[in-house]
Amino acid sequence: MTLHTEHAHTDALWTPSPTQAGKAQITDLMAFVNARHGRSLHDYAGLHRFSKV
Amino acid sequence: MTESELFWEAGLDCQADQSTARLTLTFTNAIMPGAQFFPESRLNFAENCLAHARGADDIAIIAHEESGGRQIISWGQLRAAVGNLRHQLIRLGVKPHDVVAGFVSHGPEAIIGALATLSIGAIWTSCSPDFGVQGVVDRFGQTQPKVLIAAQHTRYNKKAIDLTERVKQLLEAIPSFTACILFGQADPNAAVGRAGCQIVDWLDATAGHHPLEFAATSFNHPAFILYSSGTTGVPKCIVHGHGGSLIQLVKEHRYHVDIQPGDRVFYFTTCGWMMWNWLLGTLASEATVVTYDGSPFTQGAKTLWALCEQDDWHVFGTSAKYIAAIEKHSYHPGTAHPLHSLKAVLSTGSPLAHESFDFVYRHIKSDLLLGSISGGTDILSCFCLSCPIRPVHRGELQCAGLGLAVDVVNEQGESVIGEKGELVCRLPFPVMPLHFFGDTTGEKYRAAYFERFPGIWAHGDFAEHTEHDGFVIYGRADATLNPGGVRIGTAEIYRQVESVPEVLESLAIGQRTGDDERVVLFVVLQDALALTGELRLRIKQQIREHTTPRHVPDVIAQVPDLPRTVSGKIVELAVRQVVHGETVKNTEALANPDALNYFKDHPDVHL
Known part of the structure; x- marks a missing residue:
């Protein structure tokens, strides 16, 4: 899956590298949810929307 | 199932050790208060912390004392100690739902004590x-606690403190104790006992070869009792369950901080703060817990950073006050120590100032996740915190936690973005307190969270939802200033005032002046400095330039110290009461109640 790093604003103090984001467990969770529930979540906002309702 | 339940289920199933969670998920009522998550499931917090894949020789705990002592405890040793103490507690009559109380320093004994208690299905509480x-x-x-686990000795700031007399007084004052397990240079001759209370030495209590077993507790079986700060009355006893606290903490640790098996996680806390429970929970993510008992400045500003380097910590957790303090010391940890393994710095307790964000990235490490995190005792965890797949913006908490319908609303209860309002949670979540101990009608519970907006959780944070989908916390809603009808969070002022080098700390309140109120700012200055007219002007200028003229205090007054709670938070409400000549309800909640005298009839504040 492709992970979109959100809000790549220039005013950010730190942005995770694609490698860092790809290795994060939250990325595994997103892939797991997509596979099990047929979603196509690709960013935190989407995962959060899925998680809270 | 709703998506929220699917999420919680996925969060656990996604992990390899799902078998220990023993979750079978069903869900009932989705209305707050009263929502029940997973009432049919069985899982034990302690089992999830211990019965996983970490090998017997891997390190479970690294415990530091400020005297320089360092104790390494393997998973094998931890599991054995918990099994033995569990046996001892059962022998002392502890049954499910009984309360075991820890009057404990922050070290391995507290962790072992809590896990043994939870393994039985008894309830752990600590101070x-x-x-x-x-x-x-x-x-x-x-x-009504049954057994006391107590330290007999502790150290703070190079001072040895004998706790024997305090333990004795506790046992005298609380008749329900039938046994006390003592540790820390235990003096067998120290007479702490009273009739009907058996004294057991820690070493005896944790010796033997007793098997480690776990009660198959239900999701909502009580696990922890924590206490509200008590600044508005007797502390409320907040009860959290096995399931809610476990899945919430595991979610935060793995997905929001990205704690991996074997990571060394440090949080500067005491056993009287909810961050202790938060740290305990990292064991369920197979982390190595690093504890430190004592003053974080015993060896100067380097005290904790030297240990961070020595042990290769991965996560360094602390308070915003601590980061501000090393900033004031002009201490640069990243220059003094190679911090190769460090991947996250976490800060909580009060809002982390924008300038501190810059400080962390400039002077600690440029490549790490800086998590300003915020929640509280009421939820044993966070509403807003870090996110490893999003950028960090100055002054902002990166996101609302997964599974939490966090929102910021105006006075009418409408969602607002880019405007200040009250932080709420619109939908039920698993880590809502089960109840308050002794609150049989649930009235106190409803009043605490659901009075402001019916059916919506609000616990009194003044905040903003930002355009980055992050959050800014401006302070407690009940400390909000309201001059001329404009709502101002105290943290907005502190951030500016505390960037003035002479100022160590500050506290702002609104003082009633007829129908309006004026902003009164109290400052504590470096060393023995006096508050001159020039310094007053400079403080006002700093505030005016970086905020709005509304934020500028009408009065600035100097005090030698600020009142704070036992967990170190400054208490605006109590100062407000003193300034208005009202009685402060519960000064026992304060670590230094005498400091309130500085605010009584302060000449500069007289109307």
């Missing part, structure tokens, strides 16, 4: 030695 006897009695005394 740190700095609470003072009356503060501890006010808390433990409400919960």
